[in-house]
Amino acid sequence: MTAPSTLSNAVAPASADAARVRRVPIALEDRSYDIHIGNGLLEDAASWSGLPKARCALIVSNDTVAPLYLETVAARLRPHYAQVLSVVLPDGEAYKGWDAIERIASTLLEAAADRKTVLFALGGGVIGDMTGFAAAIYMRGVPFVQIPTTLLAQVDSSVGGKTAINHALGKNMLGAFYQPLRVLADLDTLKTLPDRELSAGLAEVIKYGPIADAAFLDWLEAHMDALRARDPAALAHAVQRSCEIKAWVVGQDERESGLRAILNFGHTFGHAIETGLGYGEWLHGEAVGCGMVMASDLSVRLGLMPAAFLDRMRTLIERAGLPVTAPAGIGVERFMALMRVDKKAEDGEIRFVLIESLGRAVMRSAPDALVAEVIRQHSA
Numbered sequence: 001m002t003a004p005s006t007l008s009n010a011v012a013p014a015s016a017d018a019a020r021v022r023r024v025p026i027a028l029e030d031r032s033y034d035i036h037i038g039n040g041l042l043e044d045a046a047s048w049s050g051l052p053k054a055r056c057a058l059i060v061s062n063d064t065v066a067p068l069y070l071e072t073v074a075a076r077l078r079p080h081y082a083q084v085l086s087v088v089l090p091d092g093e094a095y096k097g098w099d100a101i102e103r104i105a106s107t108l109l110e111a112a113a114d115r116k117t118v119l120f121a122l123g124g125g126v127i128g129d130m131t132g133f134a135a136a137i138y139m140r141g142v143p144f145v146q147i148p149t150t151l152l153a154q155v156d157s158s159v160g161g162k163t164a165i166n167h168a169l170g171k172n173m174l175g176a177f178y179q180p181l182r183v184l185a186d187l188d189t190l191k192t193l194p195d196r197e198l199s200a201g202l203a204e205v206i207k208y209g210p211i212a213d214a215a216f217l218d219w220l221e222a223h224m225d226a227l228r229a230r231d232p233a234a235l236a237h238a239v240q241r242s243c244e245i246k247a248w249v250v251g252q253d254e255r256e257s258g259l260r261a262i263l264n265f266g267h268t269f270g271h272a273i274e275t276g277l278g279y280g281e282w283l284h285g286e287a288v289g290c291g292m293v294m295a296s297d298l299s300v301r302l303g304l305m306p307a308a309f310l311d312r313m314r315t316l317i318e319r320a321g322l323p324v325t326a327p328a329g330i331g332v333e334r335f336m337a338l339m340r341v342d343k344k345a346e347d348g349e350i351r352f353v354l355i356e357s358l359g360r361a362v363m364r365s366a367p368d369a370l371v372a373e374v375i376r377q378h379s380a
């Protein structure tokens with residue numbers, strides 16, 4: 001299915017200062033919410049109004065993001081909550097595990113935080129996934145808000161309610177579908193993001209073109225240099241269009257019974273790279289970028305796409321500053337074994353998200369020998 005090009009859901013600005021705020025709604029019945037995208041959102045009082053009343057709020061962040069933005073957020077929350085707590089976790093994918101969930105739960109219980117307490121995830125996708133999971137299970141569910149501060153989190157992880165922690169044997173293996181109340185994507189926070197992280201976010205942006213919107217793929221090719229130079233208008237469009245496409249997909253298939261799996265393009269290979277190398281060695285976006293090269297090649301080898309598609313994807317992914325060759329260390333056998341525990345696998349058979357025409361993805365299995373050849377072809 002191709003995403004309609006008329007997905008522009010931006011509504012009238014909600015406050016005087018919000019002329020620059022774009023809002024993308026995500027329609028999920030009683031779990032519907034808005035993604036707010038704009039500059040200066042952390043400072044804007046309108047961002048924080050209309051959230052549920054509670055005695056207590058908890059900001060979850062990490063030791064990189066907290067010194068940059070935690071006090072700004074805490075100051076905005078204090079007029080709304082008598083008690084504003086915070087927990088600052090160690091930074092990194094390697095810490096996306098039970099210890100972090102324990103720290104969040106202990107902070108809440110030591111403060112006798114009740115089930116109305118609102119959690120605020122301030123950081124990238126690691127903080128967002130863990131905070132969402134903690135919110136899903138604390139007292140069987142408390143509300144939470146996503147405040148994504150990486151490009152990857154603004155275009156993908158903060159939207160759609162997938163929350164999780166990692167297991168040593170597989171990425172995001174323990175988690176829950178649990179939607180936030182709101183997403184506040186302040187584009188100004190991207191100004192402090194390292195270049196390597198910007199590139200990682202571009203991988204998930206690129207993903208939306210081949211799976212749902214061929215015209216967006218054209219746009220990305222024309223604007224990749226502007227995106228890497230952090231041109232504000234280009235970044236704002238990339239974040240908005242990515243959120244529109246993700247909201248359109250999740251609105252039809254919240255719990256991934258079908259269509260939502262297209263958001264996993266490049267991830268079957270990519271997650272195996274992340275787990276195989278050890279979490280944090282490659283960034284998630286880097287692994288997804290390389291995984292998309294492999295999935296594009298598999299689409300070509302299965303006769304779904306012409307060879308030029310692989311060249312096009314590899315060129316764009318390289319232009320985004322991402323690696324296109326997996327490290328040699330994992331080995332084909334282990335790579336295949338890691339892919340067999342992918343959440344899309346059925347009866348031990350790996351199922352891949354492949355491209356059948358520009359803007360349309362399908363799920364397919366493939367002969368092991370062909371998949372192994374693809375891995376070898378794109379490994380050092």
Ligand SMILES: NC(=O)c1ccc[n+]([C@@H]2O[C@H](COP(=O)([O-])OP(=O)(O)OC[C@H]3O[C@@H](n4cnc5c(N)ncnc54)[C@H](O)[C@@H]3O)[C@@H](O)[C@H]2O)c1
Nearest residue numbers: 064124125126127149150152153156157162189192193284
């Ligand atoms: N739930 C989903 O739908 C979904 C989608 C995509 C990815 N993910 C998950 O998201 C994670 C990756 O997220 P990520 O790429 O944001 O990584 P991340 O959360 O590790 O953040 C990347 C780095 O940037 C730092 N950082 C964050 N914001 C910053 C800022 N404004 N200025 C300076 N530094 C900043 C972080 O401290 C970290 O060092 C993975 O665990 C992945 O599995 C989840």
Ligand SMILES: O=C(O)C(=O)C[C@@H](O)[C@H](O)[C@H](O)COP(=O)(O)O
Nearest residue numbers: 156160162171172260263264267343
């Ligand atoms: O939202 C989704 O659905 C996605 O698949 C988005 C992905 O970018 C993201 O990395 C997600 O966490 C992967 O999901 P998983 O179910 O394969 O762990």
Ligand SMILES: [Zn+2]
Nearest residue numbers: 204267284288
């Ligand atoms: Zn991803």
